[in-house]
Amino acid sequence: MAKLIKKRSEKTGLPPGALIHIGEKKTEKARITIIDYDEMQLQEKEAASVEACIPFKDKSRNTVTWINVDGLHQVELVENLCKCFEVHHLITEDILNTDQRPKIEEFEGYLYIILKMFCYNGKENVLITEQVSLILGPNFVLSFQENTRDDFRMIRERIGTGKGRIRKMGADHLAYCLIDIIVDNYFLVLEALGEKIELLEEKLVVYPTPEVLHTIYTLKRDMLLLRKSIWPLREMINKLERGECALFKESTTIYLKDVYDHTIHVIDTLETFREVVSGMLEIYLSSMSNRMNAVIKVLTMIATIFMPLTFIAGVYGMNFRFMPELQWRWGYPAVLLVMATVGISMAIYFRRKKWI
Numbered sequence: 504m505a506k507l508i509k510k511r512s513e514k515t516g517l518p519p520g521a522l523i524h525i526g527e528k529k530t531e532k533a534r535i536t537i538i539d540y541d542e543m544q545l546q547e548k549e550a551a552s553v554e555a556c557i558p559f560k561d562k563s564r565n566t567v568t569w570i571n572v573d574g575l576h577q578v579e580l581v582e583n584l585c586k587c588f589e590v591h592h593l594i595t596e597d598i599l600n601t602d603q604r605p606k607i608e609e610f611e612g613y614l615y616i617i618l619k620m621f622c623y624n625g626k627e628n629v630l631i632t633e634q635v636s637l638i639l640g641p642n643f644v645l646s647f648q649e650n651t652r653d654d655f656r657m658i659r660e661r662i663g664t665g666k667g668r669i670r671k672m673g674a675d676h677l678a679y680c681l682i683d684i685i686v687d688n689y690f691l692v693l694e695a696l697g698e699k700i701e702l703l704e705e706k707l708v709v710y711p712t713p714e715v716l717h718t719i720y721t722l723k724r725d726m727l728l729l730r731k732s733i734w735p736l737r738e739m740i741n742k743l744e745r746g747e748c749a750l751f752k753e754s755t756t757i758y759l760k761d762v763y764d765h766t767i768h769v770i771d772t773l774e775t776f777r778e779v780v781s782g783m784l785e786i787y788l789s790s791m792s793n794r795m796n797a798v799i800k801v802l803t804m805i806a807t808i809f810m811p812l813t814f815i816a817g818v819y820g821m822n823f824r825f826m827p828e829l830q831w832r833w834g835y836p837a838v839l840l841v842m843a844t845v846g847i848s849m850a851i852y853f854r855r856k857k858w859i
Contacts, residue, residue: 531651533574535584540662541566542670547663553583559643560588567674568643569662573651575599581647588613588645590638598647601634605735607742614639614750616678616739618685619732620654623695628718630692630725632732635685639678639750646681658684675755682740683762689733689769693776696725700779707783711790719784726777733773737766808849812842 535550539559544566550556559568575581578599585595594615597603608615616637623630633649648654658680661669669680700722706715743751744759751759819838831837 531574533572533577533580534651535580536571536573538569538571538659538662539566540569540670545663545665545670547659553580553587556584556587562641564642566642567677569646569674569677570643571646571648571655573648575601575647575649584645588638588640588643590615590645594638598636601649603634605732605739607739607748609748609750612640614678614748616682618682618736620648620685621689621692621729621732622652622654623692625695628699628721630728632728635681637678637681639674641750642674644674644677644681654688655681655684672754673752675751676758679751679755679758679762683758683765686736686740686762686765686769689729690765692729693769693772696722696776697772700776700783704779704783707786707790711787711794716784716787719780719787722780723777723784726773726780729773730777733766733769737763737770740766804853807853808846811845811849815842815845 535553535556537546537548537550537556537559539546548555550570556570559570570584572581572584575598581598582595585592585598590613591610594608594610597615597617603617605619606617616639618635618637620633620635621630622632635654636647638645646655653659658669658677661667661680669676699718703715703718703722706712740759740763742748744756744763746753746756815838
């Protein structure tokens, strides 16, 4: 289950800019990938250390450089890379703190963007979330991911094959492509959640169980996490679309309008799902209440039918010496017949009243 809040206890009392990784602890080694390209040439390699990135920080280069870091648990590596590109230490702190909300901050010479990447594990029914940090410079993009999954594989393929406009345009277009693929990935997550909601509705109508209730609460948590991450994205994309950030050229802001439309679509779909899930919770509670009422109704009918029978049996169970019919030969069958007649008559009466 995805966590709504990550622990910050390790940072309590520390000064601003203290570099501590807040997030899932990893054991594998962090990976640095460098892609340097222009329209005519492409260079791609995996760097063994931050020193391999130093030649690409020259702002006078005519190529676009994309440096991607997979894994934030190696604090020293992230710190050295940010120092290499003269990134403020407070930004480095935000990169390592993976509980940030999506936002955009403009500094002198670069732009800092935080987004949330989601992936739905259908086998375990778990929503996986990670923070993606982007630093956009005049001719470079630094991207930082928590996990080692290759979420930007399609961007790498487009750069490698030279398809589309990505090789012909600057670093701002590369940043747009990374933002676009993150937003498009939300549709995959919502599609998986939509299928899960449809299956859950069928189970809820046929036979509501405690397992169904648990699934509903899990969905509500997932929707809350998605809403918390997507709503700020709308404001951020709108700011980029309006051209308020100088590093995004006018030729790129046109494409950001499409991303903004996708974001609105995602938010509308998410709000619809949240209403459906909330309605499912009400349906579950109503179904359980109706089932309980039906059980109580049956038990009440049974108790009501047996009340006069219990009275008759109680009267003839008293141990007085002089009682009518005690010495009568047909007394016992007569009492049983009376009891059966009373019980059947009451059952017929309840049936005609449609109480049972």
